[in-house]
Amino acid sequence: MPLYKSISVNSQTTVKIWKIEESYDVLFSALDLKPESLTRVLGMKSELHQRGFLSVRHLLREFGYTDQDLYYDKNGKPHLKDGKHISITHSFTFSGVIVSDVEVGIDIEKQREKIGVIAKKFVNYEFQYLSEDQSDYIRRLTVIWGIKESLYKLFATPGMLFREHFLVIPFMIEDLETVCWIDYKMKKYRYNSYFLEFEGFTCAYVLE
Numbered sequence: 230m231p232l233y234k235s236i237s238v239n240s241q242t243t244v245k246i247w248k249i250e251e252s253y254d255v256l257f258s259a260l261d262l263k264p265e266s267l268t269r270v271l272g273m274k275s276e277l278h279q280r281g282f283l284s285v286r287h288l289l290r291e292f293g294y295t296d297q298d299l300y301y302d303k304n305g306k307p308h309l310k311d312g313k314h315i316s317i318t319h320s321f322t323f324s325g326v327i328v329s330d331v332e333v334g335i336d337i338e339k340q341r342e343k344i345g346v347i348a349k350k351f352v353n354y355e356f357q358y359l360s361e362d363q364s365d366y367i368r369r370l371t372v373i374w375g376i377k378e379s380l381y382k383l384f385a386t387p388g389m390l391f392r393e394h395f396l397v398i399p400f401m402i403e404d405l406e407t408v409c410w411i412d413y414k415m416k417k418y419r420y421n422s423y424f425l426e427f428e429g430f431t432c433a434y435v436l437e
Contacts, residue, residue, distance in 0.1 A: 231247060231248045231249075231250050231251075232245060232246075232247060232288075232291055233246045233247055233248040233323065233427075234246040234427070235291075236425075238327075238329075238423065238434075238436070241329050241330040241331060242327065242328070242329035242330070242331070242333065242436055243292070243327070243328055243329070244325060244326070244327045244335065244432075244434055245288050245291050245292065245325065245326050245327075246323060246324070246325045246337070246427075246432060247284045247285075247287060247288050247323065247324045247325070248322060248323055249280050249281060249284045249319075249321075249322045249323065249324060250322070251280070251284075252280075253276050253279050253280055253283070256280055256283035256284060256287065257270075257283055259287070260283060260286050260287070260296065261295065261296065261297075262286070262296050263296050263297050266282075266286075266296050269282070270282050270283065277321065281319030281320075281324050282319070284319065284324040285317050285319060285324050285326060288324060288325070288326040289326065292326065292328050294309065298310050298311070299315070302385070304385045304386070304387065305385070306382070306385035309328070313328055313329065313330060314328070314329050314330070314331060314332050314333050315327065315328050315329075315333070316333050316334045316335040316379070316382050316383065316434070317335070318335050318336045318337045318382075318432075319337065320337040320338055320339055320430065321339050321430075323337050323427075323428075323430055323432075324337070325337050325432055325434075327434050327436075329436055331436055331437040332383050332436065332437050333379075333383060333434065333435065333436045333437075334378075334379030334380055334381070334382035334383030334384075334434065334435045334436075335379055335382070335432070335433070335434040335435075336374075336375040336376075336378035336379045336382070336432070336433050336434070337375070337430055337431070337432045338371050338374060338375050338378075338430065338431050338433075339429060339430055340367060340368060340371050340426075340429050340430065340431055341367075341371075342367055344367060344370050344371055344374060345361065345366065345367060345370060348370055349392075350391070350392060351373070351374060351377060351391035351392050352370070352373060352392065353392045353393065354396050354397075355373055355396070355397055357399075358399040359373075365402050368402055368426070368431070369400075369402060371431045372397075372400070372402070372424045372431055372433055373397050374391075375424060375431050375432065375433030376395075376397050376407075376409050376422045376424070376433045376435060377391040377395040377397065377409075378391075378433075379422070379433050379434055379435040380395050380409060380411055380420065380435055381395070383420070383435055383436075384411060384413075384418075386413070389411075389413060394411055394412055394413045395409065395410070395411060395412075396409060396410040396412060397409045397422070398410075402426070405423060405424060405425060406421065406422060406423045406424070407422050407424075408420070408421060408422065409421075409422045409435060420435045420436065420437060421435065421436055421437075422434070422435045423435075
């Protein structure tokens with residue numbers, strides 16, 4: 230089974246990434262899904278999404294959990310029954326899970342030129358240190374999107390906007406980390422953020 234990467238962020242936090250190479254049948258046959266998860270996966274129209282969903286359950290097993298240990302709140306945020314914090318992501322052929330004693334968020338994105346077309350929808354402050362003529366413009370945009378998506382997953386509050394409420398402090402690709410902020414309803418929240426690249430994908434994750 231292709232556990233692609235395991236990262237010990239600190240003593241409280243671990244990230245695991247799965248490269249989805251197995252067929253749907255292979256992924257499905259090894260799992261014991263609870264009824265609502267079974268209904269959900271069978272209702273997916275895309276096999277790519279089905280395989281992503283199932284690979285996340287295999288990552289849970291790598292952490293020592295089962296599908297029965299996972300549940301979602303009314304905002305769609307995942308939780309673990311033992312009280313640890315979890316965040317989940319999958320994109321094309323990769324999935325990722327982060328588990329921690331503190332609030333966390335994670336996102337994996339494929340690096341694609343079209344992110345430049347929608348940049349103005351999620352970038353505001355960050356244009357102070359970004360420009361389209363930079364050789365790593367698309368890669369840095371993908372990091373910013375991943376960090377903001379991770380913040381959104383962590384905070385899980387309807388009405389939050391990437392462009393208006395999330396800020397990513399200046400960074401270079403080789404830094405592999407930066408600081409980010411949520412500025413929402415007259416309150417500011419600071420988070421540490423980390424990122425890495427592999428096979429044309431970017432993974433970003435944030436934690437308190």
